[in-house]
Amino acid sequence: MKATGITRKVDELGRIVLPIELRRNLGISIGDALEIFTENDAIILKRYDAVDDLLDMVNRLKDRVVFEDCGKMKPILIDKLAEIEEIIKSGTNETKASK
Incomplete structure:
Protein backbone atom coordinates (compact mmCIF):
# COMPACT_ATOMS: atom_id res chain seq x y z
CA MET A 1 0.00 0.00 0.00
CA ASP A 49 -16.35 -2.23 -12.83
CA ALA A 50 -19.43 -4.22 -13.86
CA VAL A 51 -17.53 -5.66 -16.85
CA ASP A 52 -14.97 -7.25 -14.53
CA ASP A 53 -17.84 -8.74 -12.52
CA LEU A 54 -19.42 -10.16 -15.68
CA LEU A 55 -16.13 -11.65 -16.84
CA ASP A 56 -15.57 -13.21 -13.41
CA MET A 57 -19.06 -14.72 -13.55
CA VAL A 58 -18.47 -16.17 -17.03
CA ASN A 59 -15.15 -17.69 -15.90
CA ARG A 60 -16.79 -19.23 -12.81
CA LEU A 61 -19.53 -20.70 -15.00
CA LYS A 62 -16.96 -22.13 -17.44
CA ASP A 63 -15.07 -23.73 -14.54
CA ARG A 64 -18.31 -25.17 -13.21
CA VAL A 65 -19.28 -26.61 -16.61
CA VAL A 66 -15.87 -28.26 -16.95
CA PHE A 67 -16.25 -30.07 -13.62
CA GLU A 68 -19.98 -30.89 -13.80
CA ASP A 69 -21.56 -33.75 -15.74
CA CYS A 70 -23.40 -31.82 -18.45
CA GLY A 71 -23.52 -34.66 -20.92
CA LYS A 72 -23.80 -33.63 -24.57
CA MET A 73 -24.39 -30.02 -23.53
CA LYS A 74 -20.86 -29.54 -22.16
CA PRO A 75 -19.13 -28.48 -25.44
CA ILE A 76 -22.11 -26.30 -26.40
CA LEU A 77 -22.12 -24.56 -23.01
CA ILE A 78 -18.36 -23.98 -23.11
CA ASP A 79 -18.62 -22.52 -26.64
CA LYS A 80 -21.52 -20.24 -25.69
CA LEU A 81 -19.73 -19.01 -22.57
CA ALA A 82 -16.64 -18.27 -24.68
CA GLU A 83 -18.87 -16.30 -27.09
CA ILE A 84 -20.36 -14.33 -24.19
CA GLU A 85 -16.86 -13.58 -22.91
CA GLU A 86 -15.82 -12.26 -26.34
CA ILE A 87 -18.95 -10.10 -26.59
CA ILE A 88 -18.25 -8.57 -23.18
CA LYS A 89 -14.60 -7.94 -24.06
CA SER A 90 -15.40 -6.45 -27.49
CA GLY A 91 -17.99 -4.14 -25.90
CA THR A 92 -15.34 -2.96 -23.46
CA ASN A 93 -12.87 -2.28 -26.28
CA GLU A 94 -15.50 -0.34 -28.27
CA THR A 95 -16.33 1.78 -25.21
CA LYS A 96 -12.63 2.57 -24.61
CA ALA A 97 -12.11 3.45 -28.30
CA SER A 98 -15.05 5.88 -28.30
CA LYS A 99 -13.70 7.84 -25.30
Whole structure:
Protein backbone atom coordinates (compact mmCIF):
# COMPACT_ATOMS: atom_id res chain seq x y z
CA MET A 1 0.00 0.00 0.00
CA LYS A 2 1.31 3.45 -0.92
CA ALA A 3 0.98 6.30 1.61
CA THR A 4 -0.39 9.60 0.25
CA GLY A 5 0.11 11.77 3.34
CA ILE A 6 -3.51 12.92 3.01
CA THR A 7 -5.84 12.72 6.01
CA ARG A 8 -9.55 13.46 6.18
CA LYS A 9 -12.01 13.48 9.06
CA VAL A 10 -15.20 11.46 9.01
CA ASP A 11 -18.30 13.69 9.31
CA GLU A 12 -21.37 13.01 11.44
CA LEU A 13 -22.92 10.94 8.65
CA GLY A 14 -19.81 8.77 8.23
CA ARG A 15 -18.67 10.47 5.02
CA ILE A 16 -15.19 11.43 3.93
CA VAL A 17 -14.11 13.62 1.02
CA LEU A 18 -11.69 12.18 -1.52
CA PRO A 19 -9.38 15.00 -2.63
CA ILE A 20 -9.69 16.08 -6.27
CA GLU A 21 -6.04 15.31 -7.04
CA LEU A 22 -6.51 11.76 -5.78
CA ARG A 23 -9.70 11.32 -7.82
CA ARG A 24 -7.99 12.68 -10.93
CA ASN A 25 -4.97 10.40 -10.50
CA LEU A 26 -7.20 7.36 -10.08
CA GLY A 27 -9.73 8.32 -12.77
CA ILE A 28 -12.65 8.57 -10.34
CA SER A 29 -15.41 10.86 -11.61
CA ILE A 30 -18.56 12.24 -10.02
CA GLY A 31 -21.17 9.48 -9.98
CA ASP A 32 -18.68 6.61 -10.26
CA ALA A 33 -19.49 3.61 -8.08
CA LEU A 34 -16.81 2.46 -5.64
CA GLU A 35 -16.55 -1.00 -4.13
CA ILE A 36 -15.61 -1.19 -0.47
CA PHE A 37 -13.30 -3.93 0.79
CA THR A 38 -11.74 -4.55 4.18
CA GLU A 39 -8.42 -6.20 4.86
CA ASN A 40 -7.33 -6.60 8.47
CA ASP A 41 -7.73 -3.05 9.82
CA ALA A 42 -7.77 -1.29 6.41
CA ILE A 43 -10.66 -0.05 4.26
CA ILE A 44 -9.97 -0.32 0.54
CA LEU A 45 -11.95 1.60 -2.07
CA LYS A 46 -11.88 0.45 -5.70
CA ARG A 47 -13.74 1.84 -8.70
CA TYR A 48 -16.52 -0.65 -9.40
CA ASP A 49 -16.35 -2.23 -12.83
CA ALA A 50 -19.43 -4.22 -13.86
CA VAL A 51 -17.53 -5.66 -16.85
CA ASP A 52 -14.97 -7.25 -14.53
CA ASP A 53 -17.84 -8.74 -12.52
CA LEU A 54 -19.42 -10.16 -15.68
CA LEU A 55 -16.13 -11.65 -16.84
CA ASP A 56 -15.57 -13.21 -13.41
CA MET A 57 -19.06 -14.72 -13.55
CA VAL A 58 -18.47 -16.17 -17.03
CA ASN A 59 -15.15 -17.69 -15.90
CA ARG A 60 -16.79 -19.23 -12.81
CA LEU A 61 -19.53 -20.70 -15.00
CA LYS A 62 -16.96 -22.13 -17.44
CA ASP A 63 -15.07 -23.73 -14.54
CA ARG A 64 -18.31 -25.17 -13.21
CA VAL A 65 -19.28 -26.61 -16.61
CA VAL A 66 -15.87 -28.26 -16.95
CA PHE A 67 -16.25 -30.07 -13.62
CA GLU A 68 -19.98 -30.89 -13.80
CA ASP A 69 -21.56 -33.75 -15.74
CA CYS A 70 -23.40 -31.82 -18.45
CA GLY A 71 -23.52 -34.66 -20.92
CA LYS A 72 -23.80 -33.63 -24.57
CA MET A 73 -24.39 -30.02 -23.53
CA LYS A 74 -20.86 -29.54 -22.16
CA PRO A 75 -19.13 -28.48 -25.44
CA ILE A 76 -22.11 -26.30 -26.40
CA LEU A 77 -22.12 -24.56 -23.01
CA ILE A 78 -18.36 -23.98 -23.11
CA ASP A 79 -18.62 -22.52 -26.64
CA LYS A 80 -21.52 -20.24 -25.69
CA LEU A 81 -19.73 -19.01 -22.57
CA ALA A 82 -16.64 -18.27 -24.68
CA GLU A 83 -18.87 -16.30 -27.09
CA ILE A 84 -20.36 -14.33 -24.19
CA GLU A 85 -16.86 -13.58 -22.91
CA GLU A 86 -15.82 -12.26 -26.34
CA ILE A 87 -18.95 -10.10 -26.59
CA ILE A 88 -18.25 -8.57 -23.18
CA LYS A 89 -14.60 -7.94 -24.06
CA SER A 90 -15.40 -6.45 -27.49
CA GLY A 91 -17.99 -4.14 -25.90
CA THR A 92 -15.34 -2.96 -23.46
CA ASN A 93 -12.87 -2.28 -26.28
CA GLU A 94 -15.50 -0.34 -28.27
CA THR A 95 -16.33 1.78 -25.21
CA LYS A 96 -12.63 2.57 -24.61
CA ALA A 97 -12.11 3.45 -28.30
CA SER A 98 -15.05 5.88 -28.30
CA LYS A 99 -13.70 7.84 -25.30
